[in-house]
Amino acid sequence: MDALKKIFEENKKRMFALAYQYTKNAEDAEDILQETFIKAFRYMDRFDPQNGTHFSAWLYKIGINCSIDYLRRHKGKKNSLPDYIHSEDVKADDGYSNPEWARQHNEAREKLDIFLHKLPPRQRMIFILRHYQELTTKEIAEYFGCSEGSVKKQLFRAVSFLKKSFRPLFKEESYDL
Amino acid sequence: MTCKKIKINIPLYVYGELGTEEKSLFEDHIRQCPECRRELEETQKAFECLEPAKAEPVPDVDWDKSWRKIRSSVKEPEKRPLFRPFQVKSALAAAAVLLVFAAGIFIGRMGRRTSGGPEPFTASTVHLKQLLSSHFEDLKPVLLDYANFEPGEESGRIPADREIIHSLLVQNLLLKRLLSGENTGPVYGLLEDVDIILKDISNLNKGDESTPSLIRKAIHQRDILFKMEVLNKI
Numbered sequence: 001m002d003a004l005k006k007i008f009e010e011n012k013k014r015m016f017a018l019a020y021q022y023t024k025n026a027e028d029a030e031d032i033l034q035e036t037f038i039k040a041f042r043y044m045d046r047f048d049p050q051n052g053t054h055f056s057a058w059l060y061k062i063g064i065n066c067s068i069d070y071l072r073r074h075k076g077k078k079n080s081l082p083d084y085i086h087s088e089d090v091k092a093d094d095g096y097s098n099p100e101w102a103r104q105h106n107e108a109r110e111k112l113d114i115f116l117h118k119l120p121p122r123q124r125m126i127f128i129l130r131h132y133q134e135l136t137t138k139e140i141a142e143y144f145g146c147s148e149g150s151v152k153k154q155l156f157r158a159v160s161f162l163k164k165s166f167r168p169l170f171k172e173e174s175y176d177l
Numbered sequence: 178m179t180c181k182k183i184k185i186n187i188p189l190y191v192y193g194e195l196g197t198e199e200k201s202l203f204e205d206h207i208r209q210c211p212e213c214r215r216e217l218e219e220t221q222k223a224f225e226c227l228e229p230a231k232a233e234p235v236p237d238v239d240w241d242k243s244w245r246k247i248r249s250s251v252k253e254p255e256k257r258p259l260f261r262p263f264q265v266k267s268a269l270a271a272a273a274v275l276l277v278f279a280a281g282i283f284i285g286r287m288g289r290r291t292s293g294g295p296e297p298f299t300a301s302t303v304h305l306k307q308l309l310s311s312h313f314e315d316l317k318p319v320l321l322d323y324a325n326f327e328p329g330e331e332s333g334r335i336p337a338d339r340e341i342i343h344s345l346l347v348q349n350l351l352l353k354r355l356l357s358g359e360n361t362g363p364v365y366g367l368l369e370d371v372d373i374i375l376k377d378i379s380n381l382n383k384g385d386e387s388t389p390s391l392i393r394k395a396i397h398q399r400d401i402l403f404k405m406e407v408l409n410k411i
Binding site: 008017021029034037108109131156159162 | 184185187188189192194216219220222223224226227229230231235236238240243244246247248250251380
């Protein structure tokens, strides 16, 4: 196995998960995955292990930038809806025996999608990194090359908007939170 | 802690990112302030709504297909002939200048030993100027293409011919080697900038929309064309 393939094998799942959580669309996530590795391999000579950065962290940073760039490039041009919109609603045989719960579950997913799609690309990435990738605000600040305070503010704005998007669901008494 | 500060800290509290002291102050405030408590509860509920999505599996990917696409876009370094005609010309010119340099140093040192006499490098400086001037002339059309690039412009000339870019890179490198260690700060700095830009151009792909704009920006920000003009006239 050549060295590049080894790098790909070791990092592909993590990079794809990041892109998928960010776009909620498998096709877009695959595009981002490919762009990330192509860019990393082309600019490999710019990676300097002597400055203390681990290669996977460097690659991850490229993945973050590629995802944000991808979204900016395709914003408004492409109807990149999340995959579940194309699939049928969650059904009882998917493991959800309560149809009412399944309906509410779908509603929550749609709200999540609307919420994510309305966030500015950078804010969206900060939210994904904190909430889904479980990075600390300090780590996120390092990836973005900004202050922790700036990340905290962006996160606060994203969460405020999240609450606003989900508020109608809280009012439904039947939705057991 | 003020309500404003508490509200900013709500997500951090839920994520468990507050330090012991901050957490204690936060909890004291929450116990006393119904508005902040309601905000916290809403945040927790909203996060619970996200839980199913968090547990959702990531879809399957055709990894082989993705890998094939990546591999075909990242070529192995080409096994090229050691020298191309253009490079031979540059290499010969560089060798000639090196020779003159060496002779200059030798004569200069001899001169200094005997009479404290003439400054060394006089002859080589003339050659170097000619070489730099010719290099700048070669660079100019390529850099102008990018300096005038308009985003969204469908341009067949971008990226420029890779052969030309490689040759320019070699020329640039040879000149940089000649100048390293000499008191030629601005010229060397310019060649360093040119080196970065040429490498960016060389790594460019057709259909890449953002990079030509970045290259254009770099050319303008670093005043490359202007510096070339000025150094050419000195």
